[in-house]
Amino acid sequence: MSLWAITSGRHGEPAEESPPPEARQPQPTAEPEEPPPPSRSTQAVKPPPEPDPEPPSAGPRQPPPVVKAKDETGPPPNSTAPSERVAAVRAEIEALKNEAVQIAESLVREYPDSTDGIGLLGTVYVNCGQSAKAWQCWEQVLRQDPKRPDVYAAMAVVALRKEEYEKAAELCRNGLAGSGGIPELHRYLAEALNGMGRPEEAVTQLQRAIRMAPGDGDSHYCLGMSYSLLNEYGKAKASYEKAIQLQPGNPRSHYGLAVACAKLGLEDQSEQSMKQYQKLQAESMGQQRSRRGVEVEFDVPRYRRILAGTCVHAATVHGRHQGLRKAEELLRRGAAVDPQDTTCRIQLALLFLQTKREPEAAALCKELIEIEPNNAGHYLHLAMIHARLQQFDAARLAAKKAVDLAPGNEECRRVLDQLQGRK
Secondary structure, three states, X not given: OOOOOOOOOHHHOOOOOOOOHHHOOOOOOOOOOOOOOOOHHHHHHOOOOOOOOOOOOOOOOOOOOOOOOOOOOOOOOOOOOOHHHHHHHHHHHXXXXXXXXXXXXXXXXXXXXXXXXXXXXXXXXXXXXXXXHHHHHHHHHHHHOOOOHHHHHHHHHHHHHOOOHHHXXXXXXXXXXXXXXXXXXXXXXXXXXXXXXXXXXXXXXXHHHHHHOOOOHHHHHHHHHHHHHOOOHHHHHHHHHHHHHHOOOOHHHHHHHHHHHHHOOOHHHHHHHHHHHHHHHHHHHHHOOOOOOOOHHHOHHHHHHHHHHHHHHHHHHHHHOOOHHHHHHHHHHHHHHOXXXXXXXXXXXXXXXXXXXXXXXHHHHHHHHHHOOOOHHHHHHHHHHHHHOOOHHHHHHHHHHHHHHXXXXXXXXXXXXXXXXXX
């Protein structure tokens, strides 16, 4: 297992390996906790819809970031804040948008034979509310390279958001035809099929997605929805329970489980699940309290996350072309613009390790621990870096913390065992 193989795992569970920027292979991305908006036909078994997700990136394809924004939302349009403050917020957001666009455009200029730049530009546009421009960029990508499943996935999410289910299904099928099978595309296709009133077919797609990515809680959750639409509440209950096991903090899975249990006459479990849903939903509302009632044009943290994500994707492209200095510059910028972003820091730490700068990588691990103090992976990687530096006491302390946070993780236990007795 390579360094950072479990960093993005939930509650210490293993996640997919995360190679250095230049070694990454393209794959679709999506925000982990907010799948495409619900279809009309699933409303009976879903809690109130959450904010629309940002679509998967159609730039350089890599694992999704885990982003947590600072609570720095600017004043809403009807705020009594001084006009100077409103103008300053608008100016900051406009600068963040322009910087993200410029980064993507620079990739188009520097690597004209690659479709990564124009694909990333499309993602920036759609995240900034310019879906028509984004669609034009993605169509240009597909004319140059029709075998880009990540682009089809990004377009499918936009279509799902508009409840254009037939178009979303066609895009997913086109993407699957040009790939060996992408779990997210099967899941998006299932969303579209549910919206079209064809949950039986959705079940088939979700079963395929789960065979390819059994740890994807979103697919298990969607499978629960499909079974609920088919009135197969026993199977729906099992799917929701698996989704909760994988993503215990997803309130919608608890809601779905509450409904399924109620249909099965399991009143106590239904009540317990509904209480858990309400608790998680209240926490989520509290975290987003400054965003409620705030128009997108005043949501400063959102555009910081967009810029940070753009930096990561652009750095990946430069890394594949051996442009490590430019990649480092972009990752540093992404980390600076969003102090709570983990992906920039993880990729920057990997770059430091590649260039034999272990002390700087260790410093980034400590930053990651401050951001996510309960993530066993960060402690594990800090332990491994300390071991490289022959700092075995510090390595054992970090590995012990990783085991404490994830006692069932074999990799954490193995590293701690290997460090015992080292001097």
